[in-house]
Amino acid sequence: MKKIILALTTSAAVLGFAAAASAQDKTKICFIYVGSKTDGGWTQAHDIGRQALQDHFGDKIETPFLENVPEGPDAERAIERMARSGCALVFTTSFGFMDATIKVAEKFPDVKFEHATGFKSAANVATYNARFYEGRYIQGVIAAKLSQKGLAGYIASFPIPEVVMGINSFVHGAQSVNPDFKVKVIWANTWFDPGKEADAAKALVDQGVDILTQHTDTTAPMQVAAERGIKAFGQASDMIKAGPETQLTAIVDTWGAYYIKRTQAVLDGTWKSEQMWDGLKDGILTMAPYTNMPDDVKKLAEETEAKIRSGELHPFTGPIKKQDGSDWLADGAVSDDGTLLGMNFYIAGVDDQLPK
Amino acid sequence: MGIIEAILLTVVTAATPLVLASLGELVSERAGVLNLGVEGMMVMGAVLAFAATQATGSPYIGILAGIACGALFSLLFGFLTLTLVANQVATGLALTILGLGVSGQIGEPYVGMSGVKLQPIVIPLLSDIPFIGPILFKQDLIFYLSIALVFGVNWFLFRSRAGLKIRAIGDNHASAHALGIHVIRTRYLAVMFGGACAGLAGAQLSLVYTPQWVENMSAGRGWIALALVVFASWRPWRLLAGGYLFGAVSISQLHAQALGLGIPSQFLSALPYAATVIVLILISHNRRMTLINTPACLGKPFVPDR
Numbered sequence: 163m164k165k166i167i168l169a170l171t172t173s174a175a176v177l178g179f180a181a182a183a184s185a186q187d188k189t190k191i192c193f194i195y196v197g198s199k200t201d202g203g204w205t206q207a208h209d210i211g212r213q214a215l216q217d218h219f220g221d222k223i224e225t226p227f228l229e230n231v232p233e234g235p236d237a238e239r240a241i242e243r244m245a246r247s248g249c250a251l252v253f254t255t256s257f258g259f260m261d262a263t264i265k266v267a268e269k270f271p272d273v274k275f276e277h278a279t280g281f282k283s284a285a286n287v288a289t290y291n292a293r294f295y296e297g298r299y300i301q302g303v304i305a306a307k308l309s310q311k312g313l314a315g316y317i318a319s320f321p322i323p324e325v326v327m328g329i330n331s332f333v334h335g336a337q338s339v340n341p342d343f344k345v346k347v348i349w350a351n352t353w354f355d356p357g358k359e360a361d362a363a364k365a366l367v368d369q370g371v372d373i374l375t376q377h378t379d380t381t382a383p384m385q386v387a388a389e390r391g392i393k394a395f396g397q398a399s400d401m402i403k404a405g406p407e408t409q410l411t412a413i414v415d416t417w418g419a420y421y422i423k424r425t426q427a428v429l430d431g432t433w434k435s436e437q438m439w440d441g442l443k444d445g446i447l448t449m450a451p452y453t454n455m456p457d458d459v460k461k462l463a464e465e466t467e468a469k470i471r472s473g474e475l476h477p478f479t480g481p482i483k484k485q486d487g488s489d490w491l492a493d494g495a496v497s498d499d500g501t502l503l504g505m506n507f508y509i510a511g512v513d514d515q516l517p518k
Numbered sequence: 519m520g521i522i523e524a525i526l527l528t529v530v531t532a533a534t535p536l537v538l539a540s541l542g543e544l545v546s547e548r549a550g551v552l553n554l555g556v557e558g559m560m561v562m563g564a565v566l567a568f569a570a571t572q573a574t575g576s577p578y579i580g581i582l583a584g585i586a587c588g589a590l591f592s593l594l595f596g597f598l599t600l601t602l603v604a605n606q607v608a609t610g611l612a613l614t615i616l617g618l619g620v621s622g623q624i625g626e627p628y629v630g631m632s633g634v635k636l637q638p639i640v641i642p643l644l645s646d647i648p649f650i651g652p653i654l655f656k657q658d659l660i661f662y663l664s665i666a667l668v669f670g671v672n673w674f675l676f677r678s679r680a681g682l683k684i685r686a687i688g689d690n691h692a693s694a695h696a697l698g699i700h701v702i703r704t705r706y707l708a709v710m711f712g713g714a715c716a717g718l719a720g721a722q723l724s725l726v727y728t729p730q731w732v733e734n735m736s737a738g739r740g741w742i743a744l745a746l747v748v749f750a751s752w753r754p755w756r757l758l759a760g761g762y763l764f765g766a767v768s769i770s771q772l773h774a775q776a777l778g779l780g781i782p783s784q785f786l787s788a789l790p791y792a793a794t795v796i797v798l799i800l801i802s803h804n805r806r807m808t809l810i811n812t813p814a815c816l817g818k819p820f821v822p823d824r
Contacts, residue, residue: 198622198733200629230734315776321783348775349783355737356728358768361532365772368524382728385632403630404730515780 191215191425192249193227194241196256197354203379203398204353205229207415208255208278210399214418215425223425233258238265245270251428253421254278256353257322263287274433276424279324281503285435290420293441294324295331295502296470297413297449298375299477301395302335303466304410304452305373306343307459308393315366316347317359317376317383321517323505325377330509331477332375335466337511346371347514356382367392373410384408393454400450411463412450420446439499443471478502483510525769526653530661531727533765535560535719538664539743540750540757541671542588542715547747548675549708550688550815554610555595557740558617559713563588563720565621568628568731571724577636581660581721588717589710591617596709600702603819614740622733633729636660660722665758667715672754684708688813691820701820716740749794751801751811760797767793 193212197205209227216225226249231240237259244252245266251274254263260280267275267287275287283289305314316332318325329347336343346369348362359378363386366374374394376383381404387394388408396402396412420438427433440446449467452460469475480491485508491497508516539556546553566587571580595613598604636658645655675681684704686694691701719739724731742764750757771786802808 200622200626201732202630346776346778348772349787351783351787352737354734356730356732356735357532357723357737357739360728361528361769362772364524364528365769365776368521368528369773369776380728380732381630381730385728385730389635404632513778514775515778515782517783 188222188224189425189429190224190226190247190249190251191421191428192244192247192252193225194231194237194244194252194254194256194259195227195229196231196233196258197379198229199227201354201379202381202401202404204415205255205379207398208253208417211415211417211421215421218418218422219425219429222429231259235262238262241266241275242269245273245275249273251276251425251433257320257324274428281323283435283437288424288433288435288437290424290438291324292415292446293439294413294415294447295327295477296441297447298328298331299335299470300449300463300466301375301411301413302332302337302343303339304455304459304463305332305375305395306336306339307462308410308455309343309371309373311370311372312340312343313371314343314345314373314375315363315369315371316345317362317366317374317378318347318349319353319378320351321349323503326508326516327502327505328377329512329514330505333511334477334482334509343511344513345511347512349517350378352378354379356380359383360386363387364390381405396450402450402453407454409450409453410455411452414448414450416446416448439503441470442467443473484508485510485512485516520649521773523649523653525773529762529765529769530653530657532769533761534661534664535722535727535739536743536746536764537668537758537761538660538722539716539719539740540746540761541664541667541754542712542719543743544747544750544752544754544757545671545675545684545715546708546712547816548688548752548813549684549705550691550813550818550820551596551599551705551709551712552606552610552817553592553595553613553709553712554607554744555592555613555617555740556712556716556743557736557738558614558621559588559591559716560617560720560723560740560743561621561734561736562591562617563717564724564735565625565628565720565731566717567721568633568724569624571634572628572631575634577634577725578659580634580725581636581718584717584721584724585714586717588720589714591717592709592713593706595713596706599819600705600709603821606817606819618734625731625733628731629733631731633724633731635729636725658726660718660726663718668754668758675754685813688815691815691818695820695822701822705820716743719743745794749798749801751808752813753811760794763797764790764794 195205199209212225253276255278257279263277279291360382363383367390372392374387376397381401384401384404388405396409400412402409452463476496478497480495481493482491484490563584567580567584570583571577598609599606638656638658641655645651683699695701746760749760767790
């Protein structure tokens with residue numbers, strides 16, 4: 163039943179959008195969001211990027227968007243409607259839109275598509291992503307310094323490479339400080355459900371974790387952490403408002419510059435399908451101010467960040483063993499991007515079984 | 519605090535909005551009106567409760583605002599389906615879509631604000647009982663209301679004259695009309711009660727469960743509430759049990775994951791729904807019992823002959 167409603171909502175939104183679209187000579191740069199643009203997390207970060215894009219080009223472009231588009235068959239309809247309405251470039255901003263984007267792109271060879279965080283591309287489909295794992299490594303370092311029990315809780319969304327990579331990086335960062343560090347993982351199987359995220363946070367705290375980190379989209383886990391008096395990391399947007407005395411730092415996605423660059427390429431006619439995967443040094447992700455921690459931890463965090471920026475430190479540097487005990491990276495070896503983007507295994511030290 | 523106690527506390531918070539919203543829908547359906555707009559009324563209650571709390575600083579005013587908003591919003595449904603005799607299923611779906619949209623609009627300025635949490639009311643003496651005390655007697659007002667309402671509705675439906683009338687209307691509105699019962703007026707009241715309960719459930723979401731406002735924060739709980747009514751075969755006590763069963767299964771699956779038992783998380787996430795399906799099958803096994811409890815005129819429009 164919920165599916166039907168979502169379908170209806172989507173179609174209603176799409177219809178409204180199509181009706182509003184008029185024949186103008188502005189270039190249309192379109193966005194598909196998985197959540198609401200005010201979710202305080204992932205989608206909000208994309209929408210801030212969209213606004214930066216609109217401000218940069220002003221009257222030259224329009225930036226229509228569709229919110230709350232469910233991943234799955236409905237996504238295909240939504241993206242197709244966007245493409246049909248005359249968009250020059252469509253940003254589909256969730257991993258689950260990957261197959262739908264590729265399918266629609268086949269039907270509209272003249273429309274350019276950019277899919278966030280996926281691994282499938284085509285002549286008119288580029289992918290873009292940020293090296294979030296760099297931020298998660300720093301969070302792991304901080305967690306290991308601050309956790310008295312050496313145990314952190316991790317609220318994960320779906321077992322996709324992006325999320326698995328984040329968990330591994332967090333654990334590896336923590337173990338660079340405390341080799342015995344453990345992490346408990348709960349898969350919420352949703353990106354967006356404040357109640358469920360809060361429940362997962364409560365379950366983790368009740369089982370004794372004293373640091374929380376999340377890979378879901380709302381500030382509910384941060385609130386639970388604040389209520390229970392433990393520390394937590396924000397996700398995708400600066401969540402300091404939800405936990406002024408709780409947030410240690412947050413990975414903040416800053417998509418604006420990329421959106422401007424790619425739109426400029428479309429306007430200039432120089433757009434090509436590329437696979438962008440930038441990190442801290444390119445400013446596509448930034449760390450929210452390091453707060454609520456002693457100065458020495460802050461200093462270590464800043465040093466780690468500087469090392470990652472300069473390229474001196476790659477978060478996935480061996481020796482790293484896989485969870486099953488087999489070797490993955492030899493001493494000093496660095497993981498290649500392909501392995502990371504398809505990551506479907508845990509490294510040693512993750513106290514969870516990866517859902518298949 | 520033991521782990522079991524901690525789990526139960528979380529279960530209570532998760533189950534309360536389900537019990538409240540489905541209790542309201544139960545009364546509405548007992549009167550023969552199927553309102554699929556629970557999700558919409560709930561989310562409207564949530565946003566108005568949050569807004570009123572921000573404006574006044576008092577979550578109790580927020581609760582009142584949530585209740586009033588749910589009741590008023592359901593009045594729209596009542597007008598369309600009872601006075602204009604529109605299709606109940608379609609109108610209910612429309613109400614949900616409208617509620618989700620309008621609440622997003624109203625709530626825009628409140629996104630990212632940290633809310634005021636409704637504080638628990640500690641009942642003296644009773645709260646000192648080991649184990650049970652902290653779980654049942656150190657709760658917030660909305661929890662106490664939810665339990666009182668289950669008692670109240672059960673008594674009202676099956677022990678009072680007015681409740682008998684409601685059930686009569688739900689079973690056979692033509693006969694009830696012939697007996698001189700005001701079918702439409704009673705249905706209006708039942709629908710508004712349903713709206714008020716859904717609004718209260720929404721207030722619980724934005725004041726207790728997660729004291730904040732985010733769009734779509736009901737996240738499908740209205741639909742679960744609808745399913746619970748059928749699950750409970752329109753009996754308040756079973757509904758209470760069903761709500762807590764659902765809450766317990768959804769919370770324990772999170773704990774099972776955190777313990778690292780190695781059960782696939784997708785399976786665990788599906789458990790609450792699987793449990794619901796299994797119980798439904800068991801209940802519907804006894805066809806006579808199901809027929810006795812199902813309001814025969816559920817979803818049927820009534821036009822009085824003049």
